[in-house]
Amino acid sequence: MTRTGPRLAAAAAFLVFTAACGSSSGGTVATDVGITSNQILLGNTIAQTGPAAAYGTIANAENAYFTYINNQGGINGRKIKFVILDDGYNPAQTVPLTKQLVEQNQVFAMFSGLGTQTQTSVRDYMNTQKVPQLFVATGATTWGLDYSSHSWTLGWQPPYQGEARIYAKDITTNHTGAKIGVLYQNDDYGQDYLKGLTDGLGASASLIVDKESYDVTATSVASQLVKIKASGADTLFIFATPAFTIKAMATVTAIGWAPRLYINSVSDVATYMKIAEKAGAKVDGAISVGYIKDPTDPQWANDDGMKLYRTVIANCSTCDANNGFNIYGVAVAYTMVDVLKLAGSNLTRANIIKIASSQLNESNPFLLPGINLTTTSSDHFPIMQEQVIQWSGEQWHLQGSIIDERGTIK
Amino acid sequence: MRFLTRAPRRYWVVALVVIVFAGLPTQVTSFQSLEWAEVLIFAIVIMGLNLLVGYSGQISLGHGALMAAGAYTTAILVHRYHIGYLATVPIAGVLTGLLGFLIGIPALRLSALYLALATFALAVITPSLIKRPENLTQGVQGILLPPPDPPDWASSLFATVTGGPAMTSDQWLYYLCFAAAIILFWVAWNIVRRRPGRALIAIRDGEVAAAASGVNVAGYKTLAFGLSAFYAGIAGSLYGLATGFVSPDTFPLSLSFGLLVGAVIGGLGSIAGPLFGGIFTFWLPIMSSQFVQTQSWIPDQVASVFRNAGPSVTYGALLILIMIFAPNGLAGLILSGYARLRSRLRGVGERTTGQLPPDPQTV
Amino acid sequence: MQEFLQQVLSGIASGGIYASLALALVLIYNAMGLVNFAQGEMAMFATFLAFTLIGHGLSYWIALPITIALAFIGGIVIQRVVIRPVERAPVLTLVIVTLGLATLINGLAGFLFGYLPQSFPSPFSVQTVNILGAAASYRDLGVIGVSAVVLVLVYLLLQRTTLGLAMRAAAFHPEASRLLGVRVSWMLALGWGLASAVGAVSGIMVAPILLLEPNMMQTVIIYAFASAVLGGIESPLGAVIGGLIVGVTVNLAGAYVPGVGGDLQLAVAFAIIIAVLVLRPSGLLGRRAVRRA
Secondary structure, rough: OHHHHHHHHHHHHHHHHHHHHOOOOOOOEEEEOOOOOEEEEEEEOOOOOOOOOOHHHHHHHHHHHHHHHHOOOOOOEEEEEEEEEEEEOHHHHHHHHHHHHHHHEEEEEEEEEEEEHHHHHHHHHHHHHOEEEEEEOOOOOOHOOOOOOOOOOOEEOOHHHHHHHHHHHHHHHHHHOOEEEEEOOOOOHHHHEOOOOOHHHHHHHHHHEEEEOOOOOOOOOHHHHHHHHHHOEEEEEEOHHOOOOHHHHHHHHOOOOOOEEOOOOOHHHHHHHHHHHHHHOOOOOOOEEEEEEEOOOOHOOOHHHHHHHHHHOOOOOOOOOOOOHHHHHHHHHHHHHHHHHHHEEEOOOOHHHHHHEEEEEEEEOOEEOEEEEOOOOOOOOOOOEEEEEEEEEEEEEEOOOEEOOOOOOO | HHHHHHHHHHHHHHHHHHHHHHHHHHHHOOHHHHHHHHHHHHEEEEEEEHHHHHHOOOOOHHHHHHHHHHHHHHHHHHHOOOHHHHHHHHHHHHHHHHHHHHHHHHHOOOOHHHHHHHHHHHHHHHHHHOOOOOHHHHHOOOOOOOOOOOOOHHHHHHHHOOOOOOOOHHHHHHHHHHHHHHHHHHHHHHHHHOOOHHHHHHHHHHHHHHHHOOOOHHHHHHHHHHHHHHHHHHHEEEEEEEHHOHHHHHHOOOHHHHHHHHHHOOOOOOOOOHHHHHHHHHHHHHHHHHHHHHOOOHHHHHHHHHHHHHHHHHHHHHHHHHHHHOOOOHHHHHHHHHHHHEEEEEEEHHHHOOOOOOOOOOO | OHHHHHHHHHHHHHHHHHHHHHHHHHHHHHOOOOOOOOHHHHHHHHHHHHHHHHOOOOHHHHHHHHHHHHHHHHHHHHHHHHHHOOOOOOOOHHHHHHHHHHHHHHHHHHHHHHOOOOOOOOOOOOOOOOOOOEEEHHHHHHHHHHHHHHHHHHHHHHOOOOOHHHHHHHHHOOOHHHHHHOHHHHHHHHHHHHHHHHHHHHHHHHHHHHOOOOOOOOOOHHHHHHHHHHHOOOHHHHHHHHHHHHHHHHHHHHHHHHOOOHHHHHHHHHHHHHHHHHHOOOOOOOOOOOOOO
């Protein structure tokens, strides 16, 4: 940093000088910390080592999209510089790293920070500092729900509770006699899903005959699944991270059980389904919901959005194009760029958060057709539409039409 | 003034270090003060670990769990019972100390190897243990702690000295940690050069011989555990305040591990070691993920290799290398380097008067 | 009743996993009175080697012996390069070195192979058999079967061969062995090689069940510690029995002990470790008092 400091200062001085001399350029530009005449500085904390390191590639994919945009000339002549710091999924690291990005690197905004505990740990700070904490990479419901008390923070992906409500709707309309067993991770992630399912079932919540939790330190979830099976359940919800979902599905088959399977969208990547099949799981007929295009799904092979994704992801040498996390990263970066473009000449933190939280109306080429990102002055969940999908013959098949859950979570 | 000139040279070094650390926040940004506050917090807990491992010869791979106990004591007292945060720091220390004392009793029956095993397991299960009593710890939601405001006197004093803006809460936190570190290092220094310290070293170097010379082996070993936990509790409490948020993920296995690495690299069985250890434990992960990235002369491919291989490879390699080549850590290296330099400067004559270079301490 | 049986059976299946790694721990302990904290990571790394070989088109049955041989050599190299310089140091130093090794190997694997879980082939089918109304897959039974075979092989090597005798002698009476012409240091290296090879078998057997990723063994090692300690840390047979008991206990506690539930299973393993160490440090089959290196 120290090496580039003087050079940047010189460049800045030169630019001020030229701006003062030749004031012929059109229109005044309102800017803020982190914006120079040729650069927009964004910051990010994510786990690139440690237990959640698998998610680390998301930030690299986001950077690939920014590189793609920069190569096309950037946003109104400004190129995006994206600083990624590794917090190892530990909130105690996220706090100093975020403060470093805000106070030392002087970023314009934080973008797509990963993890519920980690991002919660800096939410108050970001809101006190009035620095946008945009599109955090977690589906906890609190981001959209508690917007009124934390108006500088916004999520992006569909909230876990909203997704679970879609499953509940499927049960109450198509499988009214189901006996439901739930396996969930004992953290905010699993609990959010469970709450959404219970709330969504409403009067039918008694259909849930057993719910068992597991800890991330578990090596096996057999004990829980045997118990759920013994409870007489004929329908199993797995609200787990990918590795545990695969293990759970394999265990279900290994204990000679064949319930109707529901798995959550975080773990429904086709690659994982195939791994589960190799591990012995019978997953045909499993139900999930989707909102994002799966790069391994042949039905998108000639899709324009998927072609664009493949072009973009080529900018990242370490990214596996078939990894679902990467298209997530590119999709959320697409929204970020959209917001910055919409801000036009009013590139201030306040304007950015205003656009993102209440004026968003975007059709994102990386999301399933028909899904629209929307925020209004009273709704701060950008993505609230998803579609039921069912696994058969080595791939997911879209079922029915897009389901809109907007306005149900209060 | 005679006593000043006659003071041993190391007193001057200590005074210099204290002055540098006291003046630090006036020279760096508010955010950097927070970073150095965390360095001091790590130094405190590593000092406690050093008392246990370096002096009494018992191992603990679970000091992250003790820090968690301290941090949660403060968080719960502040958040739930609205007790002033300052008062919670010593409470956290005492409660964690008692906990350590209790752990120390079964630990007496374990050999070093089994103690390592048991404390390692403790460090692994800490996050899941925290999640369970949800109404107390708020489970995975964690507990948010508001940043402490500096008192008026400190704020205005700081503004007067620097001639700048008032003190920020990060700077105030730094001074809290600084005060705690000074007191706790002074206490540790007094302990190790007096009777208890000599007793602990005697136990470390041979339990049977120590017992034969009338040392209460069991008593001192349990005491060492309690004392070490007291340090960890204070540090944990300050850690919670500095981070402003405590949650299960704040205390992963890698924290316990990083602390042990810090203690070993700083130098076990020395008073200066933990300070080096704190600096090392805090800065290594940050350096390994950031420094290389900002060096534009390093090719991107190499930089990304460094980032992905990350601190764990560096930790592991350094740990092994230090154990093999410099078992007394950085403090030991500096001491022996200084001794060698002095003997060279003074010539051989000095050596013949019977002054030997310091013995390498056994770990 | 059927549920209980199924819990026991699934517990035995997990127990097979713990037993196979515990066996490797016991071998190192027998070679030099040390618990190798890096054992799980070494096994994981060896499994990644097998994965890479298979990925390059080698068949499973060719990749398997190559990997075991590589692991054997790797174990010896690690002992020669990393352990030997601190061989005579206090146990604390050795523990720290193996911890360093564990984190080094884990980081290296993450860097070389990535963190995404991978599927790993298994020679055993995933078909299930019905035992008294409870189901078990051949794959789970296979892990136990292979552990048993490895146990027998280890027993034969240590008890029935001159080499095994020399290895045991070098571990328990290094000075006397040296006088009798046993190359003590090389015997220790062989012990590491052997443990590493057994660990590789363990990793290859459990990877299809646990999914191959750098953190695959991170919590398994705790269960393996519990198994080895429970069985009596110098007893190979004890490790296997301990593993099965730990697997079943953890499962049953999770299912039937209120307050444990699904999410404190690891704490049960921790409780087993503490209880055994405090109440009966020699474990179930251990004969001697705990020996310090």
